[in-house]
Every structure is written in C-alpha cells, then in structure tokens.
Amino acid sequence: MQIIRFKNYEQLSDYTADFIVDALKNKPDLVLCMASGSTPALTCDLLVQKLKKDKVDYSTLTFIGLDEWVGLPPTNTGSCHCFFCTKIFEPLQLKPSQYHLFNAQADDLKSECEKMDGFIAEKGGIDIMIVGIGMNGHIGFNEPGTSFATLSHVAELDEVTKSVGQKYFSGPVQLGKGITIGFGHLMNTKKVFLMANGIKKAEVIKKTIEGPVTENFPASIMQRLENGFVLIDEEAASLLSKPH
Numbered sequence: 001m002q003i004i005r006f007k008n009y010e011q012l013s014d015y016t017a018d019f020i021v022d023a024l025k026n027k028p029d030l031v032l033c034m035a036s037g038s039t040p041a042l043t044c045d046l047l048v049q050k051l052k053k054d055k056v057d058y059s060t061l062t063f064i065g066l067d068e069w070v071g072l073p074p075t076n077t078g079s080c081h082c083f084f085c086t087k088i089f090e091p092l093q094l095k096p097s098q099y100h101l102f103n104a105q106a107d108d109l110k111s112e113c114e115k116m117d118g119f120i121a122e123k124g125g126i127d128i129m130i131v132g133i134g135m136n137g138h139i140g141f142n143e144p145g146t147s148f149a150t151l152s153h154v155a156e157l158d159e160v161t162k163s164v165g166q167k168y169f170s171g172p173v174q175l176g177k178g179i180t181i182g183f184g185h186l187m188n189t190k191k192v193f194l195m196a197n198g199i200k201k202a203e204v205i206k207k208t209i210e211g212p213v214t215e216n217f218p219a220s221i222m223q224r225l226e227n228g229f230v231l232i233d234e235e236a237a238s239l240l241s242k243p244h
C-alpha cells in the first residue's frame with residue numbers, strides 16, 4: 001500500500017482523474033470500477049472534462065458500478081445508478097454495452113451477483129478501482145465482519161451505514177440491504193485507489209493505515225494490497241501519528 005497526500009480535495013480529485021485519463025490513453029479497453037458518493041464526485045466531473053478536452057477515445061472503456069442500495073429504482077436521485085448516469089454516462093454518452101451496474105430491484109439478487117462476477121471475468125478483471133470509505137470503515141457495502149475473500153454479494157447494512165446513507169436522499173428512506181462487489185475482486189484488481197477527504201474521515205483513515213488488518217474494519221485490507229493507494233487530503237491525514 002502506498003499513501004499519497006494532497007493539500008486539499010481539489011488536488012486529490014485532479015490527480016485521480018488524471019490517473020484514469022492516462023490509463024485510458026495507454027489501454028483503450030480499460031475496465032474501470034467506481035464507487036459513487038461525495039468523495040469521487042469531483043473526480044467524475046474532472047474526468048469528463050479532461051476526456052473531452054484531450055479528445056480521448058473512450059469508446060472501448062468499460063465502466064462498472066461498485067455497489068447499490070437494494071430496492072431502489074435507478075431513477076431515485078440518491079441511487080448509485082442515478083449518480084453515474086448524471087455524472088458519467090450521459091455527459092460521455094456511453095453506450096449501455098459499456099457499463100454494468102447491479103440491478104438492485106431484481107427479484108433474484110443472487111443471480112445479479114453472479115452476473116456481475118461473470119461480467120468481471122469476461123472482461124479479464126478490473127484494471128482500476130476507485131473506492132471511498134464509510135464511517136464504519138466499509139468499502140462499497142463490504143460491512144464490518146465481511147470475509148476478505150467474498151465476491152459480489154448482498155449485505156445487511158449496519159446502523160452507521162443506514163444513518164449516514166440518508167445524506168444522499170432528499171427525504172428519509174428505509175435502507176436495509178446493499179449489493180456490492182466484494183473484496184475477492186478488490187484483491188485481484190490491478191490498481192485500487194481509496195480516496196478520503198475532510199476531517200470527518202480522519203479517524204477511519206487512521207484505522208485504515210495504522211490499525212490492525214482485520215475483517216472487522218474492512219478498509220484495513222488496503223494494507224495487504226501491493227497495488228493499493230490511499231489518497232488523502234490534509235484533513236483526512238490529520239490524525240496519523242507517523243509520517244507516511
């Protein structure tokens with residue numbers, strides 16, 4: 001794991017967007033998996049701007065959505081699906097064949113997971129994963145206690161996730177389960193970037209980097225990843241006791 005520190009959120013987002021653009025220039029059939037949420041929001045905007053400005057050919061890019069709230073329609077503005085439609089698919093006019101997201105309204109969620117696992121295998125694995133971190137240390141919806149070996153699965157959301165998750169919605173919503181890509185995929189991804197910014201993420205970043213590696217604190221898996229990068233701004237880095 002490498003730690004890369006930035007002065008602020010803008011610089012962190014700019015670096016991440018540049019990294020994706022360069023990767024796509026070098027590998028036009030890049031397989032990119034991203035989390036939605038507040039953290040990668042600016043990266044998405046900058047990515048779209050930079051791809052257009054540099055006239056990068058993204059016609060063979062494949063995009064995979066990391067997770068979704070179970071039961072939500074893609075039209076719900078708090079859904080991960082809606083986030084990516086607004087921020088990536090529509091601005092870049094991606095063809096539907098270029099992206100794969102969980103259908104969180106499917107009757108058979110187990111088969112949705114198998115479809116995702118099959119899709120990733122068919123694409124030859126994920127090149128770049130951009131993830132955030134939850135206030136309980138989750139990545140995607142890999143909640144505390146989830147095995148590091150799990151592939152795509154449905155998770156019972158813990159209380160922290162259900163309450164923090166309300167921020168994405170215009171009114172209170174009943175959140176119970178999430179569907180997510182698992183750590184088995186994360187471990188096989190060529191490069192994993194965990195992004196965190198702001199003082200509210202300082203505590204979880206300290207545990208991610210300096211705490212024990214344990215399934216009880218999912219993001220600690222980053223310490224095991226040779227190709228893992230933790231990208232943090234000054235505020236998120238503010239509780240680290242060692243100069244990393």
Ligand code: GLP
Nearest residue numbers: 035037038039132133134140141
């Ligand atoms: C959410 C999602 C994650 C996301 C994380 C942090 O619950 N399941 O994929 O990365 O929490 O979100 P944010 O970036 O909004 O803080």
